[in-house]
Amino acid sequence: MVLAELDVIRPLLVCPRCRAGLEADPAGTGTGAGAGAGAGAGALRCSAPDCAYHASPAFPDVAGAPVLVDFEHSVVCREAVAALASPAHVHRGADALPTPLRRIAKPPNQVAAVNIDLLLRALPGPAPTLLVVGGATVGNGVEAVYRDTRVRVIGFDIVTSPATQFVADAHRIPLRTSSVDAVLVQAVLEHVLDPAQVVAEIHRVLRDDGLVYAETPFLQQVHAGAHDFTRFTASGHRYLFRRFEELAAGPVAGPGTQMLWSVDHLVRGLTRSALAGRATRAALFWLRGLDHLVPPDFAQDDASAVYFLGRRRDREMTEEEIIAYYRGAQGSS
Known part of the structure; x- marks a missing residue:
């Protein structure tokens, strides 16, 4: 399977709320271990100081993948982020x-x-x-x-x-x-x-x-x-x-x-x-x-x-x- 490396597509990623660029969240930590396509990416935040997702905690990391979700306007909730790695969520x-x-x-x-x-x-x-x-x-x-x-x-x-x-x-x-x-x-x-x-x-x-x-x-x-x-x-x-x-x-x-x-x-x-x-x-x-x-x-x-x-x-x-x-x-x- 050929997937683009996360580091390669990182410049294309933006905040889902305001569409500003992203930067490393100095206070962020991952919420799960794993060796997925984005392993080791770490938590991210919006680069716009006036955006709600600039302040920590912003976008967490789970199983090596950043979770780039506007939690206030999504069926995905921040409290359940750790469960996103569960295969039970995938319809088979x-x-x-x-x-x-x-x-x-x-x-x-x-x-x-x-x-x-x-x-x-x-x-x-x-x-x-x-x-x-x-x-x-x-x-x-x-x-x-x-x-x-x-x-x-x-x-x-x-x-x-x-x-x-x-x-x-x-x-x-x-x-x-x-x-x-x-x-x-x-x-x-x-x-x-x-x-x-x-x-x-x-x-x-x-x-x-x-x-x-x-x-x-x-x-x-x-x-x-x-x-x-x-x-x-x-x-x-x-x-x-x-x-x-x-x-x-x-x-x-x-x-x-x-x-x-x-x-x-x-x-x-x-x-x-x-x-x-x-x-x-x-x-x-x-x-x-x-x-x-x-x-x-x-x-x-x-x-x-x-x-x-x-x-x-x-x-x-x-x-x-x-x-x-x-x-x-x-x-x-």
Whole structure:
């Protein structure tokens, strides 16, 4: 896995409250041991004397990673910082199944793989910077991002992980404006309180003509418990990224996959067992093949999840344009 060293990306980091630069907090100490990507970084503080995060304690260090969170405006609270290193906070889904069933229950995401290839090919220069929002686990189908030695990968989440360099809240990304060339946000926007604010932050940190790739659920049951808030139709997802030019968009998976989700959760409800639901999903894996028999316009209305690959722009999509954008099978009558 190729991640940019924390020392390399340190000049890009800013205070999540006022966006001033950061400096070492002379009174700060770490809150946990660990050998993560940012090991030994130490506590940081805002460099602006009039900012609330200039005074100690400012931004702590946990498991070797700085926690760059505006605690007064986040679901992450200062009192629970030490727990951010706990793997129990990371949603693992099909990974909880026995090994032989994992690939059946969670096959490779070919849609993501194709779009990530397009994104990587479009990145400019010899050392482009790609930000992974919610990157505590490596997403399905996006592994090429971490294998490309040309790309400087920056990852963050609200927990620590070997795949991230710091902890942050996506509503206030602690990076300088126009500091990255691309953003990957896969299966994350359903877990944030204000997706529009997160997308606005993505737009802010991207350079002109920067790229974004997003995947977000449409017809899926609740996952990640209390940290699951929102779903998007294809049109709703497109309007969420209305300040981006569309390069590609569509279903990640169709109604066959959506049915697997429903059967899984029906069995969970009947048996009171998540494992039984996942095992049933694995046994009925062939339903996923029905996705290929559904025409694209019907799949647009019945997708399990949708994707968007776009390029940053300043012009915003109008209300008239989003109504005309609809590509589903339902007529206007």
